[in-house]
Amino acid sequence: MTAPVYRRILLKFSGEALMGAGEHGIDPDVLDRFARDVRELVGAGVQVALVIGGGNLFRGAGLAARGMDRVTGDQMGMLATVMNALAMQDALERLEVATRVMSALKINQVCEDYIRRRAMRHLDKGRVVILAAGTGNPFFTTDSAASLRAIEVGAELLIKATKVDGIYSADPVLDPTAVFYRRISYDQALREGLAVMDTTAIVLCRDHGMPLRVMNINEPGALLRLVHGEDIGSLVVNGN
Numbered sequence: 001m002t003a004p005v006y007r008r009i010l011l012k013f014s015g016e017a018l019m020g021a022g023e024h025g026i027d028p029d030v031l032d033r034f035a036r037d038v039r040e041l042v043g044a045g046v047q048v049a050l051v052i053g054g055g056n057l058f059r060g061a062g063l064a065a066r067g068m069d070r071v072t073g074d075q076m077g078m079l080a081t082v083m084n085a086l087a088m089q090d091a092l093e094r095l096e097v098a099t100r101v102m103s104a105l106k107i108n109q110v111c112e113d114y115i116r117r118r119a120m121r122h123l124d125k126g127r128v129v130i131l132a133a134g135t136g137n138p139f140f141t142t143d144s145a146a147s148l149r150a151i152e153v154g155a156e157l158l159i160k161a162t163k164v165d166g167i168y169s170a171d172p173v174l175d176p177t178a179v180f181y182r183r184i185s186y187d188q189a190l191r192e193g194l195a196v197m198d199t200t201a202i203v204l205c206r207d208h209g210m211p212l213r214v215m216n217i218n219e220p221g222a223l224l225r226l227v228h229g230e231d232i233g234s235l236v237v238n239g240n
Contacts, residue, residue, distance in 0.1 A: 005229040008047040008123060010131075010150035011038070012143065012160045015053035015084055017217055024056055026087055034217070035091035038128060040224045042097055047123040049153055050130045051146040052088060054080025074138035078105055081142060085132035086110065098127040104136030104145070116152050123153060143197040147204040158210055159226070160197065161217035166234030167196055183235045186212075196236060205236070212236040 013034065020027030041048050057080035064070040085101045092099040100122050101111035112118070114131060122129045134145040143160075150158040169192070170178040181194075186206035189196045196202060196214060205212050215222055215233030226232045 002228060004041075004044050004046050004227045006046060006156045006227050008049070008153070008155050009041070009157045009159055009227065010049040010051065010146060010153065010155040011041075011223075012146035012158065013050065013052045013217065014162065015055035015057060015080065015142075017056075017161065017163065018052070018084060018087075019056045026056065026084070031087055031091045035088065035095055035097070037217075037223050038092060039095045039097050040221075041227060042126065042128060044224060044227060046227050047126070048128045049119070049123060049149060049155060050085075050088065050128060051142055051149060052081055052084040052130065052132070053142040054078070054084055056080075057083055071138040074134075074140075075105075078133040078136070081134060082107060082110065082132040085130040088130055092128055098125075099130065100127050101130045101132055104131075104133040107133075119149075120153050129153075140200065141198050143201040144204065147197065147201040147210065150210055151204065151208045155210070157227075158205065158212045159223070160212060160214045161223075162214060163216065163218065164214075165216040165219070167194055167214050167236070169194070171195075181234050182231070183237070185239055186236055187238075189236055202236075206238060209238055 018026045018030055020030040038048055054077050058076050064073040082103055089099045089101050102114040102119055103111050104114045106113055119129050131149045134142050167181045168178040172178040186202055189202055213233055213235050222232050
C-alpha cells in the first residue's frame with residue numbers, strides 16, 4: 001500500500017459507539033475492534049489523537065433537563081470520557097501500541113494533564129494520544145473538544161467516526177428520500193442545520209480551515225483506506 005496521505009489525524013468516537021448492541025457501558029469486542037483499527041493507522045505511520053465521548057456511561061444534558069445542575073452534569077460527563085479513554089488505552093496497550101491519556105481536568109493519579117506541547121511530542125514519538133474530559137469546561141460537547149484539539153495539535157484531518165456512512169440531508173433511517181452529501185461546505189452544513197457536529201465545533205473547523213470527514217466506523221478497513229486517500233464517507237471543507 002502507498003504511503004498515507006495524512007501524517008497526523010484526530011479521530012473522534014462517540015461514546016455510544018462503544019456500546020455495540022448494548023444499551024449502556026462498553027462492549028469489549030467493540031473496544032478491541034476499534035483498538036485494532038487504530039493500531040493499523042499507527043502501523044501505517046499515521047500519528048493518531050483520539051477524542052471519545054461519554055454518552056455510553058453518562059449524559060449530563062439529559063439529567064440537566066430533569067433538574068440536575070447543568071455544570072455538575074457536564075462535569076460528570078467529562079469524567080465518563082476519562083473512563084472511556086482509560087479503557088481504550090488498556091485495549092491499545094494490550095496490542096503493544098504506546099498510548100497516553102491526557103485529561104483537561106486534573107486527575108494526576110490517573111492520567112496526564114493536557115498540555116499542548118507535550119501532546120504534540122507524544123504524537124511525534126508515535127504514541128497514540130487520547131484526549132479526555134472534553135475542553136475541561138461545562139456547556140461544551142466532545143465534538144467541540146475534538147475540533148479544538150485537532151486545531152491545537154496541528155492535525156491535518158478531523159475524522160468523526162459514526163454509525164452511518166456519512167452526512168445526509170435528513171435522518172436516512174426516518175426519511176428514505178434523504179440525500180447523501182459526498183462533499184459539502186461548512187456554511188452549507190450550518191445553513192441547512194445538518195447534524196454533523198454542534199455549531200461551535202463546525203464554526204471552529206470552518207474558521208481554521210480544518211477539513212472534517214464523517215464516516216462509518218463499522219465498515220471494515222475503512223479508516224486505513226481513508227488515510228491512504230480513498231474517498232470514504234462525507235467531506236466537509238470551506239468553499240464548495
